[in-house]
Amino acid sequence: MKRKFRLTRSKDIQRVRQYGKNYAHPLIVLLVSPNDLELTRFGITAGRSVGNAVQRNRSKRLLRAAVNTLFDNISRGFDVVLIARKAVLEVNYQQVEGALKGLLQQAGLLGSD
Numbered sequence: 001m002k003r004k005f006r007l008t009r010s011k012d013i014q015r016v017r018q019y020g021k022n023y024a025h026p027l028i029v030l031l032v033s034p035n036d037l038e039l040t041r042f043g044i045t046a047g048r049s050v051g052n053a054v055q056r057n058r059s060k061r062l063l064r065a066a067v068n069t070l071f072d073n074i075s076r077g078f079d080v081v082l083i084a085r086k087a088v089l090e091v092n093y094q095q096v097e098g099a100l101k102g103l104l105q106q107a108g109l110l111g112s113d
Contacts, residue, residue, distance in 0.1 A: 001068060007043030007079055016043070016081045023103045027096060028063065029083040030103040040076050040109075042067055046084035059084035066097040075109045 007013050020033035035041065044063045046056040063082050088096060104110040 001042065001064060001071070005039060005041055005071075007041045007081065012041075012079060013043045013045070013081055016079045020079070020081065021107070023106050025099045025103055027085055027088045027091060027099045028103060029085065030100075030107060031081040031083070032107050032109065033079045034077060035079045036077075038076055040074055040078045040080060043079070043081040044084070045081065050084055050086050051089065055089055056084070059088045062088060062093060062096045063100070065093065066100045069097060070101060070104065070110070073110055074104060075111045078109060080109070 007016070016031050016033040020031040023030040023032070044060050044067070046059045048056075050056050050059050063084055067082070082100070101110065
């Protein structure tokens, strides 16, 4: 994912966490907040409850790969934070992608843009 499509500042992630709308799944939590830009930016996190550093990094790689697959169909103009849950390590990539797709549809972000 290119840098311009990432939420890199902790202040932006905190804003989305505080004011954004959240959607939960047993594998992922999705937080969405509109931005005033022509693009959608993503922040991907995994807390210590997911596991050690290797497990947290693997969960973030899975989520990043799923976002890259669906990126062209995601509506523009939002900041999105994805939070991995521990269960994401116990499933395969197709299940992670399906969970993300379901959450994006629930949030109304999956369109034909």
